Amino acid sequence: MTAPHTAALPSAELAKLTGRLREDGIIGLPRAFDRDWVRRLGQDIDAAFAEARSRAGGAVGRGPNRHYVEIHPEQLRGFAELVSHPWVTAIAAAVLGPDYRIVEVGFDVPLAGAVDQPWHRDFPMPEETARHRRLNSLAVNVTAVDTEPDMGPFEIAPGTQWDDGTAFEHGMFPPREAYPRYRELAVRKFPRMGDISIRSALTVHRGTANHSAKSRPVLVLGLNAPGAGNDERHDTAVTRGFWATLPEAVRAHLGCPVVDELTPIVQKHTIEGLVMGESGS
Template identity: 70%
Template sequence: MMNCMTDPGAAAREAIYRDGITACRGAFTTEWADTMREDIDKAFAEAINRPGGAVGRGPRRYYVEIHPEQLRGFVDLVTHPWVTAVCEAVLGPRYEIVELGFDIPFAGAVNQPWHRDFPMPEITRETRVLDSLAFNLTAVDTEEDMGPFEIAPGTHFDDEPEFGHGMFPPKPFYPRYEERAVRKYPRRGDISARSALTIHRGTRNESQKSRPVLVLGVDAPGGVNGQRHDTAVTRGYWDSLPQQVRDHLHCPVVDVLTPITQKHTIEGLVMGEA
């Protein structure tokens, strides 16, 4: 993990364009991360009990999208100096916050197939410009038996017509990813930033613990990932936000929040429903 305070934007941009991922150790306190875990647990309990509230991403593995005001630390996160520096360096000063959610692999979750989170955008295919980032924050101290996140650095520009749905490399391609594979063991308070095009997978959770991870999705202007998400805020919450946040949070302002029904379901279909 890089030092958060040493020219964070330039260093992160170099690492992301080279490896597809970078990170910042100890960006938040463990107490902040524990509060995040409480909010994740509350949101999951609500989402799992309604249709479309939680998407299966393989057996015993779920994704849930939430609204910003469901996370007490949202403003802390999106105004953190490292996060804003990385967004500006990679996506430009007019970046847009488009997604907030979390993944949870529970005990019994299995290895996912190698994949990227969405098909490669045309701007990346044609010009090798990255127009989105995914920030991840673990809610637990990751241990080997908890099914760590595994990523194949340097694969974010892999572009093959054989990829299923533009996202899933066929099994004959797996040796390329296995020889590059790096497992990540973040701790509470750490933040990572990656191109979601970098080939990765969740691994088998052999423990009796869950491993929740918060996801913040950010696009460059003109990015299309926002079309997959339904972030909204209430008028009172919007009025309470710093101008710095409102400048980058382009979403509907509503009187009453509607629970989000997940749109991005292709991973569940390919990986098998939980």
């Protein structure tokens, strides 16, 4: 890996980034990794996607021609580099606390023909966030391709991570009468290979229609504050051999089972509105 930003974040830069994250619900971090690192990531995603689609429950739909797959960390050759990146570690520690946990590794793949998703959150707002305006989880996204306007870019409504979700269906899907506000706030993101973003999954967002003939795979790394409880929704594990290769600084945040042999993951992310393929703008 060759990354232009490998030193620890200066305190002023960290404060600026975490302030933007609290205000917008998302921050973008350009050129975190070089393009060769991302090409290897894309190869690993392609291999995991093919394996997952070859068996029942290996991938879950998130709308027409759109899939999510959760994987084990060692299916990514660059796992340790990603979770050790100073941007990731500094922001995770500042927002979630020094004992944050790595609870999810997966990827979304919008294929050609994917339609607009309904506006949504990835899960209902936790009580801690609703009562105290504290974020207890973050999602790190890494694009495996250069995102072009016709590839169904990710669209997000900054600042909506604090919206009251009591009227949201399943706590995740806002009513359609709220859509005009999200369209007004919406920003489309066009990350390039090497860029990463860190966001609150509570910030209302959607994938848009992919009018191209190409897929747009995006890695998802889920981080939790201690006690957030989202680890119960995931089946991440590592083998003893892989565990032995990880730096202690990574092991300290990886609380998943250490096993002799990995079991293929059966997906749990059956998100009602997305699986039904609702669309709307």
